[in-house]
Amino acid sequence: MNLNELKQAGGFASDQLVKRQITWKKSPEDTVTFEVHIAKPSYGEMERIMGEEGRSKGAAMIALCVRLGEHGDEPISYDQAYDMLPSLVDALTKVVIEVNGIKKDAAKN
Numbered sequence: 001m002n003l004n005e006l007k008q009a010g011g012f013a014s015d016q017l018v019k020r021q022i023t024w025k026k027s028p029e030d031t032v033t034f035e036v037h038i039a040k041p042s043y044g045e046m047e048r049i050m051g052e053e054g055r056s057k058g059a060a061m062i063a064l065c066v067r068l069g070e071h072g073d074e075p076i077s078y079d080q081a082y083d084m085l086p087s088l089v090d091a092l093t094k095v096v097i098e099v100n101g102i103k104k105d106a107a108k109n
Contacts, residue, residue: 013042017072018099024091036092037072038099039065046102056082058089065096 001009017037024032041064049060055078062081068074081089096102 013040013045016040017067020095020099022091022095024088026087036095037067038096039067040100041065058093061096062089062092065100066092
């Protein structure tokens, strides 16, 4: 394989978002299901956020990867992600890990 073939095979980050449906369990008797759009950032971007000391890795991952809105045009800020309920963060990070093939240990705070 050459570099051009690797690019054609999708080996590099792109702007394309992946639509996924998540189910957020707000409480034992209350769930919300909705669609999110997940970005597939570069290795360098993921490594940068995983190495930031004093910041929540889960909130950073959500801010980097999760988009809301019909077309995925509504980003979530780090501060917004940091202020989310733990159950919502869990639902969002699960889908980010799934789409991006991240090892679960790397995504822990």
